[in-house]
Amino acid sequence: xxxxxxxxxxxxxxxxxxxxxxxxxxxxxxxxxxxxxxxxxxxxxxxxxxxxxxxxxxxxxxxxxxxxxxxxxxxxxxxxxxxxxxxxxxxxxxxxxxxxxxxxxxxxxxxxxxxxxxxxxxxxxxxxxxxxxxxxxxxxxxxxxxxxxxxxxxxxxxxxxxxxxxxxxxxxxxxxxxxxxxxxxxxxxxxxxxxxxxxxxxxxxxxxxxxxxxxxxxxxxxxxxxxxxxxxxxxxxxxxxxxxxxxxxxxxxxxxxxxxxxxxxxxxxxxxxxxxxxxxxxxxxxxxxxxxxxxxxxxxxxxxxxxxxxxxxxxxxxxxxxxxxxxxxxxxxxxxxxxxxxxxxxxxxxxxxxxxxxxxxxxxxxxxxxxxxxxxxxxxxxxxxxxxxxxxxxxxxxxxxxxxxxxxxxxxxxxxxxxxxxxxxxxxxxxxxxxxxxxxxxxxxxxxxxxxxxxxxxxxxxxxxxxxxxxxxxxxxxxxxxxxxxxxxxxxxxxxxxxxxxxxxxxxxxxxx
Numbered sequence: 001x002x003x004x005x006x007x008x009x010x011x012x013x014x015x016x017x018x019x020x021x022x023x024x025x026x027x028x029x030x031x032x033x034x035x036x037x038x039x040x041x042x043x044x045x046x047x048x049x050x051x052x053x054x055x056x057x058x059x060x061x062x063x064x065x066x067x068x069x070x071x072x073x074x075x076x077x078x079x080x081x082x083x084x085x086x087x088x089x090x091x092x093x094x095x096x097x098x099x100x101x102x103x104x105x106x107x108x109x110x111x112x113x114x115x116x117x118x119x120x121x122x123x124x125x126x127x128x129x130x131x132x133x134x135x136x137x138x139x140x141x142x143x144x145x146x147x148x149x150x151x152x153x154x155x156x157x158x159x160x161x162x163x164x165x166x167x168x169x170x171x172x173x174x175x176x177x178x179x180x181x182x183x184x185x186x187x188x189x190x191x192x193x194x195x196x197x198x199x200x201x202x203x204x205x206x207x208x209x210x211x212x213x214x215x216x217x218x219x220x221x222x223x224x225x226x227x228x229x230x231x232x233x234x235x236x237x238x239x240x241x242x243x244x245x246x247x248x249x250x251x252x253x254x255x256x257x258x259x260x261x262x263x264x265x266x267x268x269x270x271x272x273x274x275x276x277x278x279x280x281x282x283x284x285x286x287x288x289x290x291x292x293x294x295x296x297x298x299x300x301x302x303x304x305x306x307x308x309x310x311x312x313x314x315x316x317x318x319x320x321x322x323x324x325x326x327x328x329x330x331x332x333x334x335x336x337x338x339x340x341x342x343x344x345x346x347x348x349x350x351x352x353x354x355x356x357x358x359x360x361x362x363x364x365x366x367x368x369x370x371x372x373x374x375x376x377x378x379x380x381x382x383x384x385x386x387x388x389x390x391x392x393x394x395x396x397x398x399x400x401x402x403x404x405x406x407x408x409x410x411x412x413x414x415x416x417x418x419x420x421x422x423x424x425x426x427x428x429x430x431x432x433x434x435x436x437x438x439x440x441x442x443x444x445x446x447x448x449x450x451x452x453x454x455x456x457x458x459x460x461x462x463x464x465x466x467x468x469x470x471x472x473x474x475x476x477x478x479x480x481x482x483x484x485x486x487x488x489x490x491x492x493x494x495x496x497x498x499x500x501x502x503x504x505x506x507x508x509x510x511x512x513x
Contacts, residue, residue: 020138024148026193027131028155030094033183034124035159038067038415040167040179051176052110061114068225069121070128071412072218075267076211077125087198090134091191093126098187105177105184116180128408134198136392143336146389150332153385154325156411162321165314210262216255217267221413223248228417231424267406271394276340277403279498280390283344284410285417286494287351287383290487293418294355294376295320297426297483304450305473319370323377324384331382335389341502343386348495351379352488359484362477379491384411422483429479434472450476 041063080089100123104116135152139145170178227245230237259265272278295317302313331343354375361368391407430450453472457465 020144020148022193022197023138024135024151026190026197027090027134028152029186029190030090030097030127031131031152031155032159033097033186034128035156036163036166037120037124037180037183038163040163052107052113062110062117065114065117066121066124067412067415068222069118069218070125071225071409072221073122073125073214074129074409074412075217075406076214077129080126087130087134087194089126090130090198091194093123093130094187094191094194095123096126097123098184098191099123101180101183101187105180107177132388132392132403132407138198143333145393146332146335146385147329148332149389149392150329150335150385152328153332153388154328154381156384156388159321162318165311165318167314169311171311210258210264213255213258213262213265216251216258220248220250220252220255221409223251225413225417228421271403271406274394275501276390277394279341279344279501280387280394281406281410282494283348283383283498284387284391284407285414286490287348287380287387288411288414289418289421290351290355290491291320291380291418292415293422294484294487296419297422297480300426300450301476301480304454305476317373319373320377320380323374324381327378327381328385331385332389335386340386340390340393341498343382344390345495345499345502347379347382347386348491348498349379351376351383352491352495354379355484355488355491359481359488362481418487422487425486426476426479426483429482430475433478434475436468436471 077089097120100116100119104113104120107113107116132149132152135145135148139148166182167179170182223244223246225248227241227248230241230244256269259267259269272281298317299313302308302316308316327347331347335343354372354377357372357375358369361372387410388407391410392403394403434453450472453468457468457472460468
């Protein structure tokens with residue numbers, strides 16, 4: 001039988017197939033790559049740094065280059081999306097991300113890997129605001145839009161927690177470069193589908209891009225976050241920390257002054273006058289702080305105190321992302337009925353209660369701990385859905401890219417601050433509560449961290465080694481308790497502040513301003 005070209009009406013049906021849900025799947029797959037790359041190195045770092053012969057400073061930059069550059073580039077990328085079209089930036093970001101993944105997978109030196117991580121961040125910064133903006137502009141029905149943002153939030157909150165699990169699984173069978181190489185086939189498929197399925201959005205050609213402001217906020221955020229991360233190190237460089245903090249703070253002040261005078265700002269600070277917008281930003285910041293900071297502390301405890309492997313520890317934390325995957329779309333469905341602020345403060349209280357429950361059941365059977373972690377994931381997943389909805393739907397449509405970039409910066413900064421501040425608290429309480437009696441008092445290196453204490457213990461014999469391990473692990477448990485209490489308190493206080501400011505809750509999803 002001879003093949004004939006399809007009739008014109010057939011082509012219409014074929015081209016109509018890519019629906020808004022396919023578009024959601026495309027942007028969600030890209031988002032999953034972005035958030036997984038933030039945490040996937042937690043399990044791969046020891047092996048890759050050993051293979052590449054990286055120094056301690058180079059190891060720090062291998063991890064930090066990605067979130068630092070992403071946070072600094074996001075505001076400018078959001079404005080570029082409004083100006084040149086969100087599809088254009090999304091596709092170009094995918095291409096950059098794929099090329100950078102290839103380079104990172106085959107890096108032959110620490111410097112090349114650091115540069116590749118920075119290039120990955122450029123691709124991620126181009127894509128991240130575009131993902132939310134495309135959803136905001138694609139879904140016109142209020143209920144569908146809330147559900148779509150809920151799915152987006154599920155990927156954002158669950159993907160970061162899945163990073164260590166995926167990294168541990170890949171390292172069981174492949175070399176460390178596989179954690180980057182796995183991105184490439186997904187990027188290829190997503191790029192092709194994005195070109196075909198995602199429609200072009202209207203461009204705000206009257207909004208110029210301000211490169212000076214972009215450089216100011218990049219310098220400011222990188223400086224501040226670097227100072228925080230330097231402060232979190234066991235032996236921080238006081239000069240570097242102070243210099244980075246001063247330069248970063250000055251750059252942010254100059255950025256804010258420039259934005260107030262500019263007729264076309266990268267960040268329109270008048271958006272924060274909207275109570276729902278500011279509440280969403282605050283909740284996104286605190287939720288991300290709690291998620292990444294507590295995940296870091298829990299994973300350390302599972303491996304160093306309980307002796308789990310990286311993969312086993314990642315699987316133990318799996319209830320958090322699984323619960324977030326379930327809660328996020330469900331929260332999107334109830335947003336129109338409850339209102340964004342009501343969902344927000346209830347979800348944050350649930351997350352705080354889940355974290356408190358995990359601390360209470362720390363020595364209880366595993367089912368109690370799993371249930372507490374699931375409650376934490378449910379609360380955080382719903383919080384991120386409500387926060388994203390309130391941020392995006394409180395902003396005008398022509399500021400979708402700007403609102404998305406503000407939202408993403410909130411998550412990035414929250415995660416960086418969470419690891420830095422809660423990590424510092426973990427180290428400080430551990431060092432202060434570790435008391436080494438008698439002959440053990442000479443091992444001052446044990447105060448630097450539990451991992452150092454265990455290394456010292458491995459060089460001892462008999463009861464001295466056992467005593468040191470017991471004392472160090474007990475001190476770490478006390479430090480972990482302080483971290484859990486601090487995170488639960490921040491979640492609860494933020495929830496109560498939002499509740500007090502909200503007054504009568506209004507449905508956010510119905511607001512199409």
